[in-house]
Amino acid sequence: MAGHILSIGECMVELMQAGDGLLKKGYAGDTFNTAYYVRLFLPETITVDYFTAVGDETVSEEMLAFMAGTGVSTRHIRRIAGRMPGLYMIHLKNGExxxxxxRSTSAAKCLADDADALRAAIDSADTIVVTGVTLAILSETAVETLLAELRRAKAAGRTVVFDPNIRPRLWSDKTRMLATISDGARAATLVMPSFDDEATHFGDATVADTIARYRSLGVENIVVKDGANGATVAFGAAAPVLVPAAKPTAIVDTTSAGDSFNGAFLAHLTQHGDPQGAAAFAARVASAVIAHHGALIEKALLPA
Incomplete structure (x- = not known):
C-alpha cells in the first residue's frame, strides 16, 4: 500500500451524552472516523483526503473547519446549495x-452525483476506502457510478478497501442490500467485515464461511473482525491467522470500535506492510477507543 489515502462517505453531526441531561456536539461517520484514525497514525508526508458532499450553511462550514483541524484534507469535498449534513444521536446502555x-436532507446522499468530481478524487489516491453505509445512502444510479469507479481503480492496481458495515435500516429491502454489499466486495482488494453482521445477514456459521464467501467474490485480502474473539487475517495465498483481541480497561462506548480498527490497521499496513502486525495494533487502538465516550478519541489516549 502506498501514499495517498482517500475515504468516501458521509460525515454527520454527532450528539453524544455529556452528563446531567446535556449533549455534546461533534462530527463523525464511519468513513470519516476511519480517515481520522488513519491520519492520527501516519506521518504528514502521507495525505489523507475525505470525499463527501456538504451544504452551504453554518453547520457545513463548522464541519469542514473541524475536518481540516484534524489534518484530514477537505479539498475534494463538494458543496451543494440547499442541503446540510445529517445528524445522529448516540444512546448508550451498558456501553452498547x-x-x-x-438525514433526509443530507448533502452526502449526492456525493456521487458529479461523476467527474468523484473520478478526480479517486484518481488522486493510492488507497480508497468505502463502506456499506456509503452505498446505502446513495441512489441506485449513484451506487453504480461509485462502483464503476471503484472497479476502475482496482483494475488500475489501486488498493480498494471495503467494510460492509451492514445497517439494514438504511436499505429499502434485504435482497438489494445483500446484492449491493456483494457488489461492493467484488470491487475491492481488501474487505474488512464484522462477523456478527455477516452471520446475521448472510447466514455465515463461522468466520471461515465469511472468508470463503468473500474469496468466491474475487477478494484477495480479508480481515474479519469478531469483537472479543479477535480478528482473522486472510491475505493472499497465506493461511488465515487469528490475531487476539486486546482487552479494554473498560467498555464505556463501543461507537467507532470497527472504524478505529480499520483506520489503525490501514495506517500500520501502509507503513509496515505487515497485516498481522497491523491487526494487533488495530486491536489495541479499538480497545482504547471503546473505553471512552464518542467516536473520535484524541491521540494522547491511544497506544503509540
Missing part, C-alpha cells in the same frame, strides 16, 4: 450503543 438519525 444505539442511534437516532435525522
Amino acid at each position: 450503543r444505539s442511534f437516532s438519525y435525522w
Whole structure:
C-alpha cells in the first residue's frame, strides 16, 4: 500500500451524552472516523483526503473547519446549495450503543452525483476506502457510478478497501442490500467485515464461511473482525491467522470500535506492510477507543 489515502462517505453531526441531561456536539461517520484514525497514525508526508458532499450553511462550514483541524484534507469535498449534513444521536446502555438519525436532507446522499468530481478524487489516491453505509445512502444510479469507479481503480492496481458495515435500516429491502454489499466486495482488494453482521445477514456459521464467501467474490485480502474473539487475517495465498483481541480497561462506548480498527490497521499496513502486525495494533487502538465516550478519541489516549 502506498501514499495517498482517500475515504468516501458521509460525515454527520454527532450528539453524544455529556452528563446531567446535556449533549455534546461533534462530527463523525464511519468513513470519516476511519480517515481520522488513519491520519492520527501516519506521518504528514502521507495525505489523507475525505470525499463527501456538504451544504452551504453554518453547520457545513463548522464541519469542514473541524475536518481540516484534524489534518484530514477537505479539498475534494463538494458543496451543494440547499442541503446540510445529517445528524445522529448516540444512546448508550451498558456501553452498547444505539442511534437516532435525522438525514433526509443530507448533502452526502449526492456525493456521487458529479461523476467527474468523484473520478478526480479517486484518481488522486493510492488507497480508497468505502463502506456499506456509503452505498446505502446513495441512489441506485449513484451506487453504480461509485462502483464503476471503484472497479476502475482496482483494475488500475489501486488498493480498494471495503467494510460492509451492514445497517439494514438504511436499505429499502434485504435482497438489494445483500446484492449491493456483494457488489461492493467484488470491487475491492481488501474487505474488512464484522462477523456478527455477516452471520446475521448472510447466514455465515463461522468466520471461515465469511472468508470463503468473500474469496468466491474475487477478494484477495480479508480481515474479519469478531469483537472479543479477535480478528482473522486472510491475505493472499497465506493461511488465515487469528490475531487476539486486546482487552479494554473498560467498555464505556463501543461507537467507532470497527472504524478505529480499520483506520489503525490501514495506517500500520501502509507503513509496515505487515497485516498481522497491523491487526494487533488495530486491536489495541479499538480497545482504547471503546473505553471512552464518542467516536473520535484524541491521540494522547491511544497506544503509540
